[in-house]
Amino acid sequence: GKGKWKDFNEKDLLLSYNALKVLEARYLLKDPNTLRYIETPQMLFRRVARFLASVERKYGKSEAEVKQLEEKFYEMISSLKFVPNSPTLMNSETRLGILSACFVIPVKDAMTTPEGDGIYDALRATALVHQQGGGTGFDFSELRPKGDVVASTAGVASGPVSFMKVFDASTDVIKQGGKRRGANMGVMHAWHADIEDFIRAKTGQLKDVQLQNFNISVGAYDYFMEAVVKGESVPLINPRKTKIAGRDHEYYITKARGYMNEEWIQEVILSELEEKGGVVSLDESKVITVDEALVIASKEGAVVRYVNAKSLFDEIVKGAWDSGDPGLLFIDTINRRHPVWYLGKINATNPCGEEPLLPWESCNLGSINLEKFVIERNGKVEIDWDGLAEIISYGVRFLDNVIDANRYPLKQIEDATKRTRKVGLGVMGLARMFIKLGIAYDSVDAIYLSYQLAKFIFYHAYKASIEVAKEKGPFPTYDSKLYRDIWESALDFNSLLQIAEVADKPSDYVKKLTSVVDKLDFDLLKGERLKYGLRNSTVVSIAPTGTISIIAGTSSSIEPLFALAFVRNVAVGKFIEIDPLFLEYLRKYELDDPEVIQKIAESGIIGDNVFMPRSLRKLFRTAHEVPPIYHVLHQAAWQQWNDSGTSKTINLRSEEPPETVEKVYLLAWKLGIKGITVYRDKSKQQQVIYFGVKK
Numbered sequence: 001g002k003g004k005w006k007d008f009n010e011k012d013l014l015l016s017y018n019a020l021k022v023l024e025a026r027y028l029l030k031d032p033n034t035l036r037y038i039e040t041p042q043m044l045f046r047r048v049a050r051f052l053a054s055v056e057r058k059y060g061k062s063e064a065e066v067k068q069l070e071e072k073f074y075e076m077i078s079s080l081k082f083v084p085n086s087p088t089l090m091n092s093e094t095r096l097g098i099l100s101a102c103f104v105i106p107v108k109d110a111m112t113t114p115e116g117d118g119i120y121d122a123l124r125a126t127a128l129v130h131q132q133g134g135g136t137g138f139d140f141s142e143l144r145p146k147g148d149v150v151a152s153t154a155g156v157a158s159g160p161v162s163f164m165k166v167f168d169a170s171t172d173v174i175k176q177g178g179k180r181r182g183a184n185m186g187v188m189h190a191w192h193a194d195i196e197d198f199i200r201a202k203t204g205q206l207k208d209v210q211l212q213n214f215n216i217s218v219g220a221y222d223y224f225m226e227a228v229v230k231g232e233s234v235p236l237i238n239p240r241k242t243k244i245a246g247r248d249h250e251y252y253i254t255k256a257r258g259y260m261n262e263e264w265i266q267e268v269i270l271s272e273l274e275e276k277g278g279v280v281s282l283d284e285s286k287v288i289t290v291d292e293a294l295v296i297a298s299k300e301g302a303v304v305r306y307v308n309a310k311s312l313f314d315e316i317v318k319g320a321w322d323s324g325d326p327g328l329l330f331i332d333t334i335n336r337r338h339p340v341w342y343l344g345k346i347n348a349t350n351p352c353g354e355e356p357l358l359p360w361e362s363c364n365l366g367s368i369n370l371e372k373f374v375i376e377r378n379g380k381v382e383i384d385w386d387g388l389a390e391i392i393s394y395g396v397r398f399l400d401n402v403i404d405a406n407r408y409p410l411k412q413i414e415d416a417t418k419r420t421r422k423v424g425l426g427v428m429g430l431a432r433m434f435i436k437l438g439i440a441y442d443s444v445d446a447i448y449l450s451y452q453l454a455k456f457i458f459y460h461a462y463k464a465s466i467e468v469a470k471e472k473g474p475f476p477t478y479d480s481k482l483y484r485d486i487w488e489s490a491l492d493f494n495s496l497l498q499i500a501e502v503a504d505k506p507s508d509y510v511k512k513l514t515s516v517v518d519k520l521d522f523d524l525l526k527g528e529r530l531k532y533g534l535r536n537s538t539v540v541s542i543a544p545t546g547t548i549s550i551i552a553g554t555s556s557s558i559e560p561l562f563a564l565a566f567v568r569n570v571a572v573g574k575f576i577e578i579d580p581l582f583l584e585y586l587r588k589y590e591l592d593d594p595e596v597i598q599k600i601a602e603s604g605i606i607g608d609n610v611f612m613p614r615s616l617r618k619l620f621r622t623a624h625e626v627p628p629i630y631h632v633l634h635q636a637a638w639q640q641w642n643d644s645g646t647s648k649t650i651n652l653r654s655e656e657p658p659e660t661v662e663k664v665y666l667l668a669w670k671l672g673i674k675g676i677t678v679y680r681d682k683s684k685q686q687q688v689i690y691f692g693v694k695k
């Protein structure tokens with residue numbers, strides 16, 4: 001009917017030129033024979049909504065209820081308030097069945113294993129995941145070091161880094177669903193004998209050359225960071241020679257052994273495992289620390305040599321300063337704050353770090369566009385908290401349905417994913433929300449707002465997951481006693497500022513703006529959980545939203561604006577972009593003359609332009625103008641209320657010295673961040689985004 005077409009047109013007008021370009025190039029379905037488009041953006045959003053609502057039929061919902069939910073899903077996606085991660089947009093209702101962006105695949109120290117987790121099993125699994133648009137993370141720490149013996153061939157092992165090159169080459173060959181390049185995260189724990197090779201794998205002469213499809217991160221434990229601070233030495237270990245730090249294992253929770261008391265595992269866990277068929281509850285008091293594990297490893301004769309932790313750390317810092325790699329993953333923080341810690345130990349994350357996952361787990365993401373929740377009420381600009389709570393609730397339900405609608409490429413992935421039902425609700429458009437509220441990104445007010453938003457979103461996502469559990473039951477490995485609530489270990493706002501040695505206090509304006517958050521009752525929430533359980537073992541996750549933020553026409557994730565005008569290089573071509581929100585503000589000041597815009601476009605920033613109004617210069621500070629400490633504080637604020645990870649790039653100016661990277665990495669650890677990455681401008685040849693308009 002006529003009304004429907006009117007709706008179509010209005011919704012389409014929400015999409016920016018860049019959004020249409022991206023959708024056209026990679027998302028809209030085409031007829032495989034004629035290559036003609038067979039859908040419009042609204043048809044795509046409808047396809048996704050219909051597919052994810054249809055899952056509810058399995059749970060006994062009536063046709064009317066399913067239809068109603070489809071409308072809700074369609075409404076929140078087409079209004080660009082919530083957008084699921086790319087694989088869900090691309091693959092819903094199509095032949096390719098993966099809807100998730102994040103995977104962690106185990107790599108055992110064998111070519112292949114009967115369980116399918118040897119090196120070449122992992123390579124195969126990776127190919128299947130990349131083919132359909134997923135990103136993969138690996139911990140390579142179980143592989144024996146370079147030069148070690150290989151019994152079967154009486155040969156010499158080539159070491160983890162050389163195997164990583166095989167994964168890299170395979171990634172080059174398989175374009176994800178023909179639509180995007182594969183992305184990998186390679187992790188090596190700081191105790192591994194080949195750690196120095198690993199640290200240098202992407203820097204110096206090897207940058208822009210080796211492992212180009214990998215982000216790499218060193219797994220840094222607390223013992224390691226403490227040794228760095230004290231300048232002590234730490235052991236490097238050959239994992240083949242110890243039962244503790246790695247090695248092939250006969251039983252399911254084996255990866256947890258790095259943390260478990262060996263005798264207790266033999267006596268209690270193994271018998272329980274047999275009885276219960278794979279899932280056991282662990283007693284936390286029996287968990288040993290990694291320091292204790294290292295002592296045992298040393299008794300087993302697995303220590304290859306000792307190195308000074310500070311020298312190793314300096315190498316890491318130098319590499320990151322030079323090329324952006326390696327980052328750090330704080331393995332203890334990750335496991336301490338893992339709600340289902342009793343299922344095993346997490347050793348790796350997906351490519352961008354927002355999902356620390358157990359072996360074989362996958363996670364699907366979706367992000368809320370915060371910019372859409374800034375409203376004007378009685379002439380005042382405010383946050384629409386009720387509207388936000390509603391979208392959070394539907395967002396969690398949507399993401400939980402993705403787990404059921406997913407077609408998994410491997411049984412191991414399906415089993416691990418359905419055991420914990422992790423979902424990751426995130427955000428985008430934070431920087432634009434700040435601007436609309438008149439708050440500068442690099443201010444204590446902005447950090448406070450981040451903290452409060454994160455708390456609000458976590459509360460409502462968790463609540464929504466309880467609601468779904470009431471209807472559909474909790475995730476299968478939910479254990480009401482052992483499940484660990486992350487708020488018990490969240491740093492409060494003042495502690496964040498204290499640790500970072502920032503003296504400012506939040507203003508009354510931002511306190512009033514967020515006062516609803518102070519009324520949330522977490523004790524009540526916990527009572528509900530104890531009664532009904534949780535549908536998902538994790539509920540939130542801050543993803544980079546690299547592409548979906550373009551579709552939504554907003555700033556990405558929790559990042560500041562990158563530039564006020566810039567050239568964006570993506571797979572489909574070059575885009576020149578002038579920030580539309582900035583243009584709006586220029587208009588208010590009658591500064592929207594082509595000459596002015598042209599001038600600004602040359603550098604992409606206005607911070608150094610003394611002829612620009614002071615308020616604009618403050619509000620429109622871009623990524624490289626924001627002091628590093630504010631980048632880190634935003635990441636820390638979001639991490640406190642996040643049961644998964646927070647993806648963030650600490651963007652540094654080209655002139656920043658290595659000491660800045662050192663400070664950022666140390667501060668990140670102290671602030672309870674799970675993983676940290678820096679990127680110094682111009683430090684690599686291939687950069688996704690450039691400043692200013694290049695002629």
Ligand code: UDP
Nearest residue numbers: 085086101134135352543544545546547548
């Ligand atoms: N990812 C990937 N290839 C890409 C971009 C992303 O495999 O080219 C995966 C990766 O696991 C990443 C996750 O998707 O961590 C989320 O990235 P992002 O939020 O940027 O994805 P979007 O949904 O915006 O495409």
